[in-house]
Amino acid sequence: MSFDVANNVALQQVLATMEVERKRIAGTQTKGYIFIAAGILLCVIGFFVGFPIPGVIGGLIPLIYGGVLLFKINDSLTAYQNAYKTNVIGAALKFLDESLSINPYQGIEASEFMYTQLFTNEPDRYKTEDLVTGRADKTQFYFAEVHAEYKTVTQTKDGTRTEWHDIFKGIIFAADFNKKFNGVTIVRPKDFGAAFGAWFSKNLFSFGSNDVIQLENLDFDKTFVTYGSDQVESRYILTPAMMERILNLNHQTKYNISLSFIESRMYIAFPLNRNYFEAPVFKSLLSPETVNEDISTIKFMYDIVRELDLNTRIWGKE
Amino acid sequence: MIIALIIIGFIFLIGIFFYNSLIGKKNQVTNAFSAIDVMLKKRFDLIPNLVEVVKQYTTYEQGTLTKIVELRSKAGSPNISNAEKADLDTQLSSSVKGLMVNIENYPDLKANTNFINLQTTWTESEEQIAAARRTYNASVTDYNNSIMMFPGSLFAGMLNFQAIAVLETAAEERKNISAKELFNN
Numbered sequence A: 001m002s003f004d005v006a007n008n009v010a011l012q013q014v015l016a017t018m019e020v021e022r023k024r025i026a027g028t029q030t031k032g033y034i035f036i037a038a039g040i041l042l043c044v045i046g047f048f049v050g051f052p053i054p055g056v057i058g059g060l061i062p063l064i065y066g067g068v069l070l071f072k073i074n075d076s077l078t079a080y081q082n083a084y085k086t087n088v089i090g091a092a093l094k095f096l097d098e099s100l101s102i103n104p105y106q107g108i109e110a111s112e113f114m115y116t117q118l119f120t121n122e123p124d125r126y127k128t129e130d131l132v133t134g135r136a137d138k139t140q141f142y143f144a145e146v147h148a149e150y151k152t153v154t155q156t157k158d159g160t161r162t163e164w165h166d167i168f169k170g171i172i173f174a175a176d177f178n179k180k181f182n183g184v185t186i187v188r189p190k191d192f193g194a195a196f197g198a199w200f201s202k203n204l205f206s207f208g209s210n211d212v213i214q215l216e217n218l219d220f221d222k223t224f225v226t227y228g229s230d231q232v233e234s235r236y237i238l239t240p241a242m243m244e245r246i247l248n249l250n251h252q253t254k255y256n257i258s259l260s261f262i263e264s265r266m267y268i269a270f271p272l273n274r275n276y277f278e279a280p281v282f283k284s285l286l287s288p289e290t291v292n293e294d295i296s297t298i299k300f301m302y303d304i305v306r307e308l309d310l311n312t313r314i315w316g317k318e
Numbered sequence B: 001m002i003i004a005l006i007i008i009g010f011i012f013l014i015g016i017f018f019y020n021s022l023i024g025k026k027n028q029v030t031n032a033f034s035a036i037d038v039m040l041k042k043r044f045d046l047i048p049n050l051v052e053v054v055k056q057y058t059t060y061e062q063g064t065l066t067k068i069v070e071l072r073s074k075a076g077s078p079n080i081s082n083a084e085k086a087d088l089d090t091q092l093s094s095s096v097k098g099l100m101v102n103i104e105n106y107p108d109l110k111a112n113t114n115f116i117n118l119q120t121t122w123t124e125s126e127e128q129i130a131a132a133r134r135t136y137n138a139s140v141t142d143y144n145n146s147i148m149m150f151p152g153s154l155f156a157g158m159l160n161f162q163a164i165a166v167l168e169t170a171a172e173e174r175k176n177i178s179a180k181e182l183f184n185n
Helices: A009-049 A052-096 A110-115 A192-203 A218-223 A231-237 A240-251 A288-307 B002-044 B046-057 B062-076 B082-105 B107-111 B113-148 B152-159 B179-184
Strands: A101-103 A125-136 A139-156 A159-176 A184-189 A224-228 A258-262 A265-271
Touching: A009 A052, A052 A101, A052 A125, A052 A288, A110 A125, A110 A139, A125 A288, A139 A288, A159 A288, A184 A231, A192 A224, A218 A224, A218 A240, A224 A231, A231 B002, A231 B113, A240 A288, B002 B046, B002 B062, B002 B082, B002 B113, B002 B152, B046 B062, B046 B082, B046 B107, B046 B113, B062 B082, B082 B107, B082 B113, B107 B113, B113 B152
Parallel strands: none
Antiparallel strands: A101 A125, A125 A139, A139 A159, A159 A265, A184 A224, A184 A258, A258 A265
16 A cells, blocks of 8 residues: 555645645744844954944844744744644554554653663663554554663763763564564674674573574574574574564665564564654655655554564464 | 693683583483473374364364374374484374365364364464474584584594484475365375
């Protein structure tokens, strides 16, 4: 099923109404920025020509005015961005499948983020938004944007310096898995650290309760490191066909994905650079690529269920 | 003198490490087979129920049913080797698969809840056994590698450790199913 934004009359009407609001916000914001720039320019000129005080006074007026303009439009901007998520993204979701819906204020909680066991670092700063929930045939799923960071504090000459590092930025996808299982299976991309860790725990000493699972699919073993609490159960989940499907899914993304299977549910982490489902301010809503990129992301997530064949329910789990 | 002692001590420690890891891998193989065994038992236990349900609906599949029951009792006998057990399971599996295909002709049976349950449990056990077999093969490969590679090969020679064969998937399972063959049976 393809969702054509350009030919969808209802959506085009919504977009046209919102485009008016977008133009108003963009106009005010441009004006605000121009006043701020003019204020700064006046101050600088004042300093250079030898009249710093009149320069600062003269510059402060447009600067404050610009600031007020930006501040006043901020509420409209938030309302516009939420309207975009609810009306445009929401409508696109309904078109794809009636069961889909978006909630801009909800996400995947930090506790669930840690529960997935996809990441080992505990986040110090955690943001999540845009929870999309729904069902593709028999399989219930949800996904949300997540940005988790940890901080490092280093001592410098002038005190301490705090730096923030990404643990993960992207989309976390969760779906009800089609087989019953009790243990934990984790599939992580194989970078140097993971490869060394896997070698170490396999040959020398294993920390924690999870063992390295050596799988017979060479491509899969080259791309991922698999850990599991039960060797047989991990292979029951990662059948030869499932490994192929995961590799296929991984080929479609720019960065390597991570997966975990916990208590009959599967989690997939897709690292992404871009913030999704954000309404453009300085780009027209009516140009098709603006909305299309968000829609193709949703479609991609929706198709995972089919791609991983999660609707085949022949293993005693409805 | 001290250096020589340290070197000897070091070699001795490495020796213990390799010996232990070899024994660990050998035990892992035994352990992996017992996992298959558990799964097989679970599956063999399904057979009487399956036979009962199918019997109620059809009198035409007697031949297949008798064969299945026979295979099951053979597999249940105590003095049977691991390889034989795996082989019996393969035969049993293909007989039941054949039976499931034939059952397409009995709409009443196909709709029976008991039968549907049995069918899902059967497919579930099929996949679990496949997983257990793959685990077994992975442990066997790991063990074989370590007794064939240096320095594990030295110990293996001394302890008379032999390479173990991996479980083969039956030749008929590897073939693509041909509709013609199915209908000619």
